[in-house]
Amino acid sequence: MTKTRRISGFLGLPFVFWAAAFIIIPLLMVVWYGLTDENGALTFANIAAIAQPAHAKALLLALLLSLLATAVCFLLAYPLCMFLVEAQKTSNSFLTMLLIVPMWMNFLLRTYAWQSILEKTGIINTFLTAIGLQPLRLINTNGAIVLGMVYNFLPFMVLPIYNVLEDIDKNVINAARDLGANGRQTFLKVIFPLSLPGVISGITMVFIPALTTFVVSSLLGGGKILLIGNVIEQEFMVAYDWNLGSGLSLVLLLFIIINVVVSVISERGEEELRRRKSDAEA
Amino acid sequence: MKNELIHLNHISKSYNGKVVLDDLDLIIHENEFVTILGPSGCGKTTTLRILAGFETPDIGSVIFSGKDITNLPPNKRQLNTVFQNYALFTHMNVAENIAFGLKIKKQSRSYIEDKIQYALKLVGLEGFEKRSVNNLSGGQQQRVAIARAIVNEPRVLLLDEPLGALDLKLRQDMQYELIRMKNELSITFIYVTHDQQEALTMSDTIVVMNQGYIQQMGTPEEIYNEPENAFVADFIGDSNLFPGIFVRDEMITIDGVPFACVDTGFGTNKPVDIVIRPEDVDLVPCGQGTVSGVVTDLIFKGVHYEMCVDVNGREWVSQSTMPCAVGEEVDISVHPFNIQVMNKPESEDEEAVKTDD
Structure with missing residues (x-):
């Protein structure tokens, strides 16, 4: 028994090296740069810099757009997943494939595709001018960025929700119907509450990449709309101020940690509450 | 003779071209304990699902107390089901599970509370109200499933292999419990199983099915002592x-x-x-x-x-x-x-x- 345990301990080693080299060490470097100035002296100025109007505005805009994108993803994904689970039931797995596979196409490619659709001389505007209408300003708007986020991160909302919905025992749904619930009541009282864990992980998995993105905002925002991700990227790649870039990254990291903690708590919360109730009873 | 309650009127059902029920005709009386017995794939579960309203027959109709309910959705039927795998609501505690149907019907709080206590007493789970259903044993979950169904005062209780997942001793105890509950509630039980011993122990009437046909119908004594064909003889007992x-x-x-x-x-x-x-x-x-x-x-x-x-x-x-x-x-x-x-x-x-x- 101890032998198998020793062997299984070794199985984790490759990842330990990987994590040390590519996650922990870089993260420690970010912390180091974020908490020092260019001379290596300890300072909190890089973190306090988030309060500067330009930075604060970029952070608030990123929060706003990523929340919006997350909400839109949820509203699109949930009905889609219900449809897919239903289709799966009637063994229509080809349809599922048809809807899921395009979502895994290359991220950059799809963002570029949207660029050429929304451009001033893009497909939509070419069509509008051809039928004699005024071209619309589509690209370089907040709307375009939200669209890009939704389009790119939708699969991360679809998958966890699809998995929980698929896992719900058909007989549990039948039981609700059997006990007198109509379709709406069955959904509100049984299906949706049972799918909450998937919804919560979907929200986390969309919100975090959307909050931190700089590719979507630079391609569809045309460099005119700056999200916090773009500001950080510019500090590193344009201004070469690694200290400021790292400081702002730490602030962003804080928001990510808050999001993860909230989702873990809300996922466990209900379970915990129920257990405590039963413990008190027993 | 007792009053006729349910008539499965010449029902046929097939899935993807495979015939599951072929011209099944069955009459069930009020206050009867009917067991539908047969090997897996004989059509017994499909029969139950048609009764509950989860399936519609291709041909034939379901008559319930004189009315055609063939196309009535499950939530409008005066019968409740105890599912094979219990199908409890895992996001609710025991009391919430039992109260589900009553809350849907908007019963008063005091009525619901009384009903919960009555049902828990009937199934022998007093004091379990606040327990999480996830921490119950198989036998306890089964009892919650039964309590959840009977608080709605159905005229018929459908039971789909309810004891299949329990160990032998518990299964035998539950058989007696079910007979006791049936007598106490005086409602019709329709019980589906592949266990001939269970069928012989509990039933007023046994319906032996195979390959979508009723092979024989009768009292346990008739089925055991006078099997009508080799299938029934072989399936019931050694x-x-x-x-x-x-x-x-x-x-x-x-x-x-x-x-x-x-x-x-x-x-x-x-x-x-x-x-x-x-x-x-x-x-x-x-x-x-x-x-x-x-x-x-x-x-x-x-x-x-x-x-x-x-x-x-x-x-x-x-x-x-x-x-x-x-x-x-x-x-x-x-x-x-x-x-x-x-x-x-x-x-x-x-x-x-x-x-x-």
Whole structure:
């Protein structure tokens, strides 16, 4: 028994090296740069810099757009997943494939595709001018960025929700119907509450990449709309101020940690509450 | 005769071209404990699902207390189901599970509270209100599932192999519990199982199904003592199932050996199937029986011994409280009353006898 345990301990080693080299060490470097100035002296100025109007505005805009994108993803994904689970039931797995596979196409490619659709001389505007209408300003708007986020991160909302919905025992749904619930009541009282864990992980998995993105905002925002991700990227790649870039990254990291903690708590919360109730009873 | 409550009126159902139910016609009376018994895939669960409203028959109708409910959705039917895997709501505690149907019907809080207490008492789970259903044992979950169904005061309770996942001892206890509950509630129970012992123990009426057909319907005694065909005989209890010849009224032969029986009207010199229950095969000293053989196997079964006797190459199974040693020469004697004669199956559907066990 101890032998198998020793062997299984070794199985984790490759990842330990990987994590040390590519996650922990870089993260420690970010912390180091974020908490020092260019001379290596300890300072909190890089973190306090988030309060500067330009930075604060970029952070608030990123929060706003990523929340919006997350909400839109949820509203699109949930009905889609219900449809897919239903289709799966009637063994229509080809349809599922048809809807899921395009979502895994290359991220950059799809963002570029949207660029050429929304451009001033893009497909939509070419069509509008051809039928004699005024071209619309589509690209370089907040709307375009939200669209890009939704389009790119939708699969991360679809998958966890699809998995929980698929896992719900058909007989549990039948039981609700059997006990007198109509379709709406069955959904509100049984299906949706049972799918909450998937919804919560979907929200986390969309919100975090959307909050931190700089590719979507630079391609569809045309460099005119700056999200916090773009500001950080510019500090590193344009201004070469690694200290400021790292400081702002730490602030962003804080928001990510808050999001993860909230989702873990809300996922466990209900379970915990129920257990405590039963413990008190027993 | 009791009042007719449910009539499954000539129902047929197929999935992807495979016929599951073929012209099934079944009448269930008020306050009856009906068991639908058969091997897996015989159509018994489909029958139950059609009753509950989860499936619609391709042909035929479901009549409930005089009204056609074939197309009525499950939430509008006056019957409740106890599911095979319990299907409890895992995001609710025991009391919330039980209250589900009553809350949907917008009953008053005090009414719901009374009902929960009554149901918990009936199923023997007093004090479990606030427990999470995830921390209950299989037997306890089963009781919650029953409580959740009966608080709605259904006229019929449908039970889909409800004891299938429980261990033997618990299953036997629950069988008695179910009979007690049925008598206390005085409602109709329709019970689906593949366990013949369960069916014999609990039912007023047993419906034996195979391959979408009703093979036989009757009281447990009728089904056990007078099986109508080889499938029923083989499926219910242990049995010696032999091909035989119906020589004339009250006389058959098995492998050429004549036996007296009490059956009449099967014709003359006609091939038939013969069933003799192992407990009816008496092993007697040589010279006192109808046919001689050698004991080849002796197994202790608890209340009795089971012995295999080789009679000119055919194996007879006998059950008795008195053991005979392996290798011993014995005679076999069967009381004429215990020889059950059945017609040979006419269709292939009835034939699927030996493949199922």
